[in-house]
Structures are given as C-alpha cells and as structure tokens.
Amino acid sequence: MTFSAIPLTGIPFPRSEYERRQKKVLENVARTKLDALLVTGHSHLQYLTGYDPSTGAYFAPFPLILVPGRAPIFVVRAYDEAAVRANSCIDEIVTYIHRPDFAKQTANVLRQYGLQAKKIGLELDAWGLAPADVSALQAQLPEMKVTDATDVVRLAKAVKGQLELEVMRSAMTLTDLAIKTFQGSLREGITETEMADTLSETLNKAGGRLVMPVLAFGERAKLPHPSPAQHPIRNNQPALIECGGAKSGYSVGVCRGAVLGRHPETEALHALAEEALEAAIAAIRPGVTAGSVDAAARTVVERAGSPQALRHRTGYSTCPHWSGHRGNVSLEPGATHLLEAGMTFHMPIHLFGDSGYIFGCSEHVVVTENGAEILSRTPRTLYRA
Template sequence: MTAEFATIPMTGVPFPRPEYERRQQRVLEKVQDAELDAIVVTAIGHLRYLTGYDGSGAYFRPFPLILVPGQLPIFLVREYDELAVRAYSCIDRIEVYRHQVDFGTTCAAVLRRCDLLNKRVGFELGCWNLAPSDVSAIQVQLPDMRIIDATRLVPAVAAVKSELELQCMRDAMRMTDLAVRTFQSSLLEGITEREVLERMSAAIAADTSNTNGDIEMRLPTLLLGERTKLPHGPVTRHAIKNNEPAFFEVGFSKHGYAAGIVRSAVLGRHPETESTHALAEDVIEALVAAVKPGATAHEVDAAGRQVLKRSGRQNAFRQRTGYQTGINWSERGDLSLEPGAEDVLKPGMTLHMPNILCSENGFLIGTGAQVLVTERGAERLSTIPNTLHRA
C-alpha cells in the first residue's frame, strides 16, 4: 500500500509485504514449471492469498491479477473499486476499467503491453469469478494468445502454509472450539436453532482474546431433530425435543483463513444416531492415521472408505472425504481427498475432513477433523473430542 492511502483508518494488508512477495514468487516458479509465460488470477481466494485484497468488489466481474516472470504484478480492477484495492492490497501497478463491456478490451490491452500476444497464458478456467464470456472477450482481442487452463496452479502453492498462516488458523480454531462447546452446553429440550446460535454469538462476543475483532464466523450449519436430514440447511426457530439428534458444522476465520469442524450430539438417547456416529468416529480415526507426508489424496480417501466397506455401510457416505483449507476453503481447484486424486501431501498443508454419514432414516450425522500435515503425521487443530456429545 502506498503512503497516499496509509492515512485511511483501518486499511492495509494483514501480513508484511515480503510474505506476499514470497507467495507471488512461488506462483511464478510454478508458472515456469508449467511452461507458461504468465498467469491471470481471478479466483477471489487466490487474489486474497497473493495480494491481501479480499476481492469483495470482484463478486460479479473479474479483477484479474496478472503475474509475468520478470515483471511487476498488475491488478486490473473496476474503476469504482480502485481506492479500496489500493488501500487493501500490496500491489502498486493497478489498471482500471469502467463497465463490464470494457473488460475484454482493457484486459487484452494490458496483456498486449506485457508482451503476451503470442504466448501461453494460464487462466483459472475452472474457478469462480471467470465466466466463459470473459475469456471469449479477451480471446477475440488476442486471437494468437494461447489460453491454458491453470485452475490448479495457485492452489498447489497455497496448500502449504507459512507460520504466519498457521497462526491465523490456530487462532480461528480456538474460536471454532468455543462455538462447539457453547453448542454442546446449550442443548436442552425446547431450545431452538436460533437460540443456540444467539448463545454462541454471545459467548464469542464475550471472549477477550479476539480484541481486534478480526476473527469472524462463517455461516454455520446448525440443525436440530428431524432437520438434521437437511444438508447445509439454514438456521431457523425449530426446537429440539428429547431423544433427538443435533448437528453442527462451523468454521471461524482470521484474515480469511478458516478452520472448521463438524460435531454431533444427542439430547437423551437416539440409537440410530449413536450407531451412525460410532461408525463416523472409526472412519475419522482411520483418516487421521493415513495423513502423512508422501501419502496421496486418494490413499487418504481410501483409508476411510475401507472402514465403511468393512462395516457394510459404504452407501452411507455420499461426498468427498475432505479438502485443503486456508483462504476461501470452498475455492474450486483446491486439493481434494477423493478417489483418483493424485495430489501428494506435504508438511504445512491443512485439511478439513468432515465425515458426515446418512443413517438408515436419513439423518445426517458425523464428526470430523481439521488437521495440519507435519513430518510426523497429522496434528489435530481442534481440542474438542470427536466423540458424540450426549446432553
């Protein structure tokens, strides 16, 4: 951020500039390894990772960050958002366009000035915030430029965290754990999902460790009773009855670095939930044991599926095993723990593994682990046991 904008209150980037320069350099090394001449980064999470700017102005049109070996980074943004980008990013070279119809022509002009007219340029074709019409508008202007899919290039770099990033995730997980403990202690007959969330918000607000207010809660999934059959259901005024299950998934984030977890509970007794959860616990233990440097993503995934297969209930699991976490944990292109995935685990990677199983009558119950890959294996970031809470 330039001195001109340093006087605006509560602006700037969360990490020192050398941290962002290190990240950009690692991406540029990957660009050269992939035999590309440049990369055009458009995914909001990737922009935040490389610049500090959270991408809030880029929610409906692309704000490309153009990285070319040997050149300074260029941020192309909407004119209306230029001040915010300068105030919240570490990028000095900023170009602007005014309207959506101007994007293709302006972006092509910038790429032309970067001497990319006949070069191989990576685009994040599989990520959010880049529409086919955006790519077409550029290609019309630069028909000889070869557009190569580089969806997975930035995630491969961002998967391995620095100590600064890991501290953010540890701080976020501490708040996530507080939310889970509040969820567990709030369960009593007649309480509603909304009331549990209100208690949780009060506990978070009363926590003095978050003095700067830079730790925020992502939209939680908090479901009680029959509503635990709904994946990603919104929080409502539905109340729990005795002998019913409860499900909670939440992730707090610091500077965009989210650390999430899944936990389930039963008010009284619910044999179906208890049986399903016992299996989920076995799966999680197998998954955590399989996480180690050199293991592939599909090998970790297979460790959990083997437990399900031995139980005869493999159809209870209907999603991928897990995925890398960090900024924007739902970004497309990130490492995914699923069959056939060849990504190799490395120390410094962080993974969210939510093992949510579907019971015989459709209740979605489970537990999970947020882990850091270390030289010795997996370090669990949460202090909350992955057992079923009985209220």
C-alpha cells in the same frame, strides 16, 4: 486519496509474506513454462494479495496478472478500486467499469507486455472465471495460447507458511470456544437462531468472528448445509454444527455432533463417521496421494455395509477460508495430488442414514513430516446432553 488511512482496513499479514507467496507462485509459473498467469480464483486472490474479492468479483473477474520479472497488476472494477487499494498489497491497478470491459482491459495489459501471442495460464478449475469470460478474452487476443493453470496457485496455497499456521491455530482456539459454548448451551427448547446468536456473541467478545455454514436440530439434520432457523430442539433429537472462528482473514472450522437424550440412528452414524475419519487421518503423511486418504475413509464405510452412506469427498485443502472452494486440493477418489508437509485439510465425514439424517464429525489437520497434527482440542466424540 490515502486509502491506507481508511479505518479498519489493511492487509492481515506483512507485505513480505505476500511477496513470499507471489515468488513461490512465479517459480511455479516458470516451472510450467507459462509466459503469464491470470489468477481469478477468489481464495487464490486473497492468498496472494490480502484482498477478499467475494464482495466485488461476483460482478466479473478481477484477474491478478503475474508475469515473471514484473510487478503484479490487478485488473478490477472501478467501483471496487478503493477497497482493493485499501485491503491489498498490490500497487499497480487497472480498472474497468462495465462487465464486458474486463476482457478489453486485461487484453490491453497483456499486449503492453508483448504477451498477446504467448502461453497464458488461466484458472479454469476454480470459481471466479466463467466460460464466457474465457471466450471474451480469447476474442480480444485470438493468438493467445490458453492453458489450464489452476494447479499453479492451488498447490502453492495448499502448503502453509509459519505465519499462516500461527493464525490458523489462533482461529482454531476461537472455534473450540464456539464448540464448547454450543455444547454448554444445548438444552430442550433452544432454537437454532438462538444458538447462533449465543455463539456469535461469545466469539465477538473473544475478539473474533463466527462463521457457521451448518446448524441443524432434529429433523432439519436431514438437510445438507442447513443454516439456522427458528426451530427448537426437543428431547431425544440430534444436533449438528459446522462452525469456525475467523481471524486475520482466515477461518478454521470443524463439525461436531450432539444428541439431546438418545437417538439411535444418528448415534450409529456418528460412531461410523468417527471410525472412518480416524482411518483417513492415519493415512496422511507426505508423499501419499490425496486419493489414498479418501480411500482409507471409504473402505471403513464400505466394510460396514453402507457404501452409499458416504456421498462426498473426504476433505479439501483450506484457508484463507476453510469451506471447500473449487480450486482447492481435494481428497477424493482417484485424486493424484501428492501430500506435502505444511498442507492443511478440513476432513468432514457426514454420513447419510436410512431415514435421511446426515450426521457425523470432522477434523482440521496439518500434514507433518510424521503424519498429521489435529488442530482442534475439542474431542470429536458425540456430545450427549
């Protein structure tokens, strides 16, 4: 079967780009003195292969086995083989049918390479691998030396190449279009679902796709991560949106706040969020720790006398998806990862008010040699309708 002939399939980037990424990761494998790396984090797999495993690897891990000097091998469920072949750059694929067979087939590949008693890196701090999976693999290869190697791909993926940055800037153009449409469509009586339909239609016409994990009007802005509901906005109520445009498998988002009329509590939260976000962005430059960027934002909130208002990290590295996958570089208290030019971060500052509102704004930035480049061209200031 010729899988490449299936309509609307294929890899978003040239094969040479994925080979560049794999080479970069294999250099990290050698540097950390690993004999092999099993990549199982979903965003890491998409970064290295082009295939988005979120629709298939919910079932069991789809490990990409990277061994220095050898072509990468994908171990996937037989049900998903056609999708993997059609949408990835990997030629060597081994399949399994039932979930327990994942460990058996993966162990077989490692034995064929003479790695059954070697040092194998697993992504223990990323989604895609459960403790039971690790135990099952260790039972198949009792002499295997397991080490946490999440950072091997995490740090490579965090630094974007030029092709990635071009796609991200293009996706942000769609994101800005969605935000401007949101602002222009905000009126009394419109529901969250009506707004979501309007934004989706607008981006579809522009040749992109809408990703929107957050849209909340009025009292529903007291919920974390609320998805659109049949709920209308009324005068003197707030509206919060987190959305992004998606292109070539990459989605790039921002958060923006608005008020229909006046709403003093969320207006004050937004003003403080803007100040904290500005301080965090000003702290960004190559060589600083991720924790110091988080501290810059947290200091502003604490100085305002509201230390409990900020109940999350300041940001996380992004793409292929912008949402915070476990396994990304995190801007959080005490984080020791060093920032490098080319890293990209989504930095949402959502503050909790006394009556329960969760409100604020965000930016999507690229670390540059001199600081940070803000990708969005839509002002982060509170929109008043």
